[in-house]
Amino acid sequence: MVAIVAAFAVVPLLGGIGLRESLMLGAVYMILALNLNLMIGYTGYVNFGSIVFFGLGGMVGIYTITNWGWPLWAAMAGAAVVVAVLALLLGLGILRLRGAYFALATIGVVEATKAFVANFGLFGGSTGMYINFTAYQPLGGPRQALWVLYFVAVGLLAASLLASYLIKRSRFGLGLFAIREDEDAAMVLGVKAPLYKAIIYSASSILPAMAGVVYFFKNGVIQPDQAFDLTLSIEAIVMMMLGGQATVFGAALGGFAYEQFRGYLLTASAFSSFHLVIAGALLLAIVLFAPGGLVGWLHERWPATRRIFE
Amino acid sequence: MYGILASVINGLLVGAIYGLAGVGLTLIFGVMKVINLAHGAMIALGMFGLYFLAAYLGLNPYAALPVVLAGGFVVGVVVYWIAVHRVIGRAELMSLLATFAVSMIVIGLGTAAWSTSPFNVHVSLPGVSFGGYTIPGHHILASVLAIVVAGALYAFLYYTRLGKGIRAVANNREAAELMGIPSSRLLAVAFGLGIAVAAASGALIATLFPFTILSGASYELKSFVVTVLGGLGNPAGALLGGLLLGFIEGSVTPFISGSWTPVVEFTLFVVILIFFPQGLFRVGRGR
Numbered sequence: 001m002v003a004i005v006a007a008f009a010v011v012p013l014l015g016g017i018g019l020r021e022s023l024m025l026g027a028v029y030m031i032l033a034l035n036l037n038l039m040i041g042y043t044g045y046v047n048f049g050s051i052v053f054f055g056l057g058g059m060v061g062i063y064t065i066t067n068w069g070w071p072l073w074a075a076m077a078g079a080a081v082v083v084a085v086l087a088l089l090l091g092l093g094i095l096r097l098r099g100a101y102f103a104l105a106t107i108g109v110v111e112a113t114k115a116f117v118a119n120f121g122l123f124g125g126s127t128g129m130y131i132n133f134t135a136y137q138p139l140g141g142p143r144q145a146l147w148v149l150y151f152v153a154v155g156l157l158a159a160s161l162l163a164s165y166l167i168k169r170s171r172f173g174l175g176l177f178a179i180r181e182d183e184d185a186a187m188v189l190g191v192k193a194p195l196y197k198a199i200i201y202s203a204s205s206i207l208p209a210m211a212g213v214v215y216f217f218k219n220g221v222i223q224p225d226q227a228f229d230l231t232l233s234i235e236a237i238v239m240m241m242l243g244g245q246a247t248v249f250g251a252a253l254g255g256f257a258y259e260q261f262r263g264y265l266l267t268a269s270a271f272s273s274f275h276l277v278i279a280g281a282l283l284l285a286i287v288l289f290a291p292g293g294l295v296g297w298l299h300e301r302w303p304a305t306r307r308i309f310e
Numbered sequence: 311m312y313g314i315l316a317s318v319i320n321g322l323l324v325g326a327i328y329g330l331a332g333v334g335l336t337l338i339f340g341v342m343k344v345i346n347l348a349h350g351a352m353i354a355l356g357m358f359g360l361y362f363l364a365a366y367l368g369l370n371p372y373a374a375l376p377v378v379l380a381g382g383f384v385v386g387v388v389v390y391w392i393a394v395h396r397v398i399g400r401a402e403l404m405s406l407l408a409t410f411a412v413s414m415i416v417i418g419l420g421t422a423a424w425s426t427s428p429f430n431v432h433v434s435l436p437g438v439s440f441g442g443y444t445i446p447g448h449h450i451l452a453s454v455l456a457i458v459v460a461g462a463l464y465a466f467l468y469y470t471r472l473g474k475g476i477r478a479v480a481n482n483r484e485a486a487e488l489m490g491i492p493s494s495r496l497l498a499v500a501f502g503l504g505i506a507v508a509a510a511s512g513a514l515i516a517t518l519f520p521f522t523i524l525s526g527a528s529y530e531l532k533s534f535v536v537t538v539l540g541g542l543g544n545p546a547g548a549l550l551g552g553l554l555l556g557f558i559e560g561s562v563t564p565f566i567s568g569s570w571t572p573v574v575e576f577t578l579f580v581v582i583l584i585f586f587p588q589g590l591f592r593v594g595r596g597r
Contacts, residue, residue, distance in 0.1 A: 046403045093584050100345050100402050101542070104534055105583045111531055112576030119569050126569070234410055241407060274422055280414030287408045288396050 001165065004252060005158045012150065020150055022263060024218070027153045030255030031211045032232075033239040034160040034248070038204040040237065041246035042173060043197060044180030045095070049106035050208065050236055052113050055227030057083045057209025058216035059123050065217065066129055071138055072152070072217065076210040083209035084202045091201035095194065098183070107230065114228035128223030135217075149218045153211065157252075160207050164248040167203075176200055238283050244295030253294060312441030318560040319445055325556015326453035327514050331529055332536030332548035333460050334507035340543030341480040341500040342398055344405040348389065350530030351416040352505050356382060356512025357521045358420070361429050371433050371517050375455065378513040379506045386505025390498040398497065420523035430520040452514040459510050460549050463503065467545070476500045480543075508533075535579045541589020550591050 008027060012020035032054060039047040061079035064070040070078065094105045118126040139145035167173045175196050178186035187193045216222040235258065243254025261282075265275035290297050298305045331353060338346045346352075356378050363374035393412050397404040435447025467473040478486040479493045479500075487493045515521065515529065536555050540547025558578070559571055566574075582590065 040403060046406060097583060097587060101583060101587055103402060103406060105580050107534065108576045108579040112573060112580060115572035115576060119573060274418060276418030277415050280411045280418060283407060284393055284411035287404055287411065291404060
């Protein structure tokens with residue numbers, strides 16, 4: 001875990017700007033996959049709408065930066081609080097649903113939020129918000145701001161890894177695993193399932209919301225169609241599956257590998273128009289033949305690796 | 311006043327087609343507990359199927375509808391054996407992802423072949439006019455055909471041996487298997503029927519509006535809303551849900567800007583899921 005973060009911190013200093021851009025996107029994908037893993041991998045609730053945290057966090061954060069002139073850290077904190085509270089309230093409602101019904105409801109949440117934000121004048125409606133160049137001055141101008149934002153993203157990645165690890169090792173995490181295996185049995189044994197589910201739903205929204213602020217602040221523009229892109233939400237599931245659900249290392253690896261793979265397919269001339277086809281075929285192959293993902297496969301092959309890759 | 315009436319009628323007509331799309335989704339869910347995320351891709355394939363049959367073979371679009379149905383059935387059965395069969399009975403996540411993978415493959419191939427520029431099928435029939443408003447004839451015919459296809463499916467499920475077998479598998483797969491019903495083969499048939507109906511709804515939509523390979527996605531979302539309104543797994547409810555959705559769209563359009571319609575739709579969708587997970591209607595036999 002420390003090695004991953006250290007690699008992310010050191011490599012771009014040697015490799016230059018192109019590599020940093022790729023790693024930045026990789027870090028954001030890893031944050032999404034790791035936090036989604038808390039819901040799907042740990043708790044067994046298929047959240048198809050995890051992107052709503054990312055997008056809404058970005059919207060709130062960018063709004064405070066452009067309209068109220070908040071510094072970045074305050075915007076991130078503000079976005080995290082707003083999104084976490086909304087997620088908690090929403091979670092208490094939709095987490096009464098189980099299985100496929102919950103998955104459908106989360107799709108509904110994304111679409112409803114996207115449609116609402118696209119009509120919401122305060123957030124710029126369907127054209128979104130643009131960030132004025134002067135907003136980058138406190139970070140030392142646009143050029144240096146990109147580096148600052150990169151390291152903030154790496155910091156969020158480190159926080160995601162740490163949170164995933166600590167939750168997995170905690171009593172709370174065991175409660176979540178119990179809910180995943182059999183929710184009714186878990187409740188009989190004294191796990192407060194509705195509360196646990198709402199807390200983890202809300203907790204899994206905090207770091208993606210902050211990542212949303214960083215990501216869209218770096219882009220300089222935020223629009224509802226990109227902020228609430230259902231496809232990215234499902235891609236996050238693909239990343240998590242690729243690496244191996246319910247494992248910290250797997251989700252991180254999946255996010256990174258998917259970003260590299262996608263980048264390769266998009267740039268390789270032979271594949272660029274077929275990248276969706278290949279990604280789909282890969283997903284199908286994982287689902288049908290290796291549902292445990294890369295890490296699940298490793299664990300099965302060499303049980304000793306279970307101790308190393310949590 | 312006439313304006314509102316015309317808008318509501320038009321909404322109901324389009325709603326019948328949403329209902330048909332929802333029937334396909336709900337049939338698959340009802341029989342094998344799989345939410346088919348490739349539904350939108352299959353609707354889009356139906357649109358393109360109709361386009362090519364009409365543009366290159368010179369078929370009348372309505373005469374091409376049975377061909378689209380048959381083609382959809384074949385595609386559905388193939389998809390079932392490749393992607394769905396192995397994930398039946400496993401965690402929901404697996405079937406959701408398997409069907410989503412199919413969707414990615416189909417959309418990817420479609421984008422490569424036809425790009426994302428819009429196509430349209432030209433049909434024009436004399437409409438019905440009143441008070442300065444006209445209900446186009448092809449809207450009326452398309453919704454009648456949607457109801458006919460849905461009715462035929464209903465009759466198939468309730469009055470034929472194969473249809474009864476499918477319902478038996480939906481009720482209790484083990485028991486059906488013990489009665490000598492080849493359940494895997496019937497699941498394949500049910501999946502094929504669901505896709506055939508989806509493709510047919512896509513074909514009917516293609517006669518009304520211009521479309522691209524990506525258009526399926528928005529109709530897939532509407533199908534979700536429709537099935538939830540009608541109760542997941544309840545075909546007759548889905549058709550009513552479609553009419554209800556069309557009615558809502560038609561009756562809010564004159565009053566609020568069109569871009570707010572999805573806000574109303576999806577908020578309603580989440581609220582109904584939370585408070586009425588069984589759907590709003592209890593219709594059909596055996597309920």
